[in-house]
Ligand code: BV8
């Protein structure tokens with residue numbers, strides 16, 4: 492990682508009143524949660540059209556549940572890593588640090604972050620496909636669980652062609668457009684409307700930073716790129732930011 496870029500980004504963070512973070516699956520890769528599009532990612536083994544859509548669930552609920560039960564079981568064994576923890580610590584350093592995440596693993600919350608907007612729901616929530624029943628649990632509910640109302644339970648995530656939780660995207664747009672700095676961490680920038688947040692932030696004058704060891708599609712013109720795993724990048728930023736804060 493280029494030391495000059497680290498210093499420049501740390502300087503921007505030190506001067507910022509409001510910071511926003513837009514995180515994707517790469518944010519949780521170092522916690523052992525599989526990403527979607529990396530070579531060994533989830534989509535390399537499964538076709539999203541067959542598993543992460545309402546049509547797929549209607550067609551074969553047991554097949555969709557088998558995939559989610561496997562992912563839910565794995566989630567019980569993972570922990571937030573240093574990158575999640577640093578983002579939680581940084582909330583106390585600025586007026587407001589808001590995380591907008593596409594991730595459904597809940598790791599930002601578990602690391603202690605208070606201001607988290609979850610655009611795509613939560614893997615540890617199940618809800619009824621008809622009534623308003625919802626429950627946070629990672630219990631194994633069996634191959635095709637039913638609600639007390641008799642209808643099917645489904646994972647509490649947002650599938651392709653489903654709308655985001657009401658108000659979530661509006662809150663995310665407000666957070667990134669009001670930010671002095673937006674850190675875009677671990678997302679391939681393929682899924683809308685989440686992928687549009689970087690350009691919206693840039694338009695509103697944010698200093699745009701990408702933290703990602705791979706190439707991405709986001710197309711937003713970043714002011715700084717840290718081509719590294721987020722644990723190392725955030726740790727380097729934290730050290731540089733602390734130096735700026737303690738400088739006379
Ligand atoms: C919507 C939850 C309005 C489920 C997910 C036709 C009809 C209808 C809609 C559409 C359509 N065409 C397009 C759309 C819109 C569609 C879309 O964007 N499709 C794409 C595929 C083209 N979007 C939607 O449908 C959304 N809803 O638009 O509603 C609407 C309604 C009706 C009709 C029209 C519009 C809903 C999208 C939500 C889908 N749900 N997940 C589940 O998890 O099972 S998507 C899933 O993939 C994730 O949530 C995440 O959002 C998404 C993208 O993944 P990333 O997070 O970016 O991860 P990825 O693996 O791709 O990349 C990882 C990155 O990390 C890589 O760049 C890698 O280099 C990097 N990395 C790796 N290691 C590290 C690292 N970075 C840092 N550190 C490391 N160590």
Ligand code: ZN
Nearest residue numbers: 619622638640
């Ligand atoms: Zn119900």
